[in-house]
Amino acid sequence: MLIFYGHPFSSYTWKALIALYEKGLEFDYRVIEPDRPQHMEELRAHWPIGKFPLLVDGERALFEATIIIEYLDRLAPEPPLIPADPDAALTVRQFDRVFDNHVMTPVQEVVADALRGPENHLEIVVDKAKAGLETVYGWLDEQLAEGGWATPHGFTLADCAAAPSLFYADWVHRIAPRYANLSAYRSRLLAHPSVKRCVDDARPYRPYFPLGAPDRD
Known part of the structure; x- marks a missing residue:
């Protein structure tokens, strides 16, 4: 299953979440909050800068919301979020x-x-x-x-x-x-x-x- 790191009040988390919801994909949402420090530790293991959102698919970790959406469009082509033309x-x-x-x-x-x-x-x-x-x-x-x-x-x-x-x-x-x-x-x-x-x-x-x-x- 996809693992997604972010925070519900974060603008760039929203940007990637909207794409996940549009495509109806299942994912494990690991919220970055002080009472769940393990989530930030996991995130930094993939991306030492420590910024979110971050998407993990198997051995692949993707950061930056635009790149995550580009990847989701390849993973689940419908509905397309980037036109083929x-x-x-x-x-x-x-x-x-x-x-x-x-x-x-x-x-x-x-x-x-x-x-x-x-x-x-x-x-x-x-x-x-x-x-x-x-x-x-x-x-x-x-x-x-x-x-x-x-x-x-x-x-x-x-x-x-x-x-x-x-x-x-x-x-x-x-x-x-x-x-x-x-x-x-x-x-x-x-x-x-x-x-x-x-x-x-x-x-x-x-x-x-x-x-x-x-x-x-």
């Missing part, structure tokens, strides 16, 4: 990178600033991160004008990346009403069964959010 696949992978690098990365910078505490607050870092989010919100709003999922190719890797990144981005820097297409897309994502399952499973951990989890979603 090279041009369509390129579009999906490009959106995956947008959501990871230009949405989730600035979100993490703001969260990291909060974790440092007010005595170590770096206003310039937070302002730059939020400005970046504002810019990518505008771009995404234009790209999503036709509704549906992130690309015209159904629910894909791109949407697996979008769900956690937009979930937390709206908590960090609220998506303004003028970005109606983006807001509607976020709502569609959060209503999608595999995503909703991640949202619901993470609810007990909301007090962990250093900026204060808003009373929504």
Whole structure:
């Protein structure tokens, strides 16, 4: 059986979990928590950096959520999360990178600033991160004008990346009403069964959010 290491409140854990749920695969979910130190020890035996998610399939260990999803698409081709057509696949992978690098990365910078505490607050870092989010919100709003999922190719890797990144981005820097297409897309994502399952499973951990989890979603 597949073994999966992660945490229910982790954005990149969500990204890989969504793919596992979409494909209906059975797996042993080993949550990384202080009261289960053996799980982190096992993870580090495969990946000394100690970051999650991590997927183990027999003798093979895979880390980085995008790579895990690429592997799952080979392991269980239906439903496909990366199109077979090279041009369509390129579009999906490009959106995956947008959501990871230009949405989730600035979100993490703001969260990291909060974790440092007010005595170590770096206003310039937070302002730059939020400005970046504002810019990518505008771009995404234009790209999503036709509704549906992130690309015209159904629910894909791109949407697996979008769900956690937009979930937390709206908590960090609220998506303004003028970005109606983006807001509607976020709502569609959060209503999608595999995503909703991640949202619901993470609810007990909301007090962990250093900026204060808003009373929504």
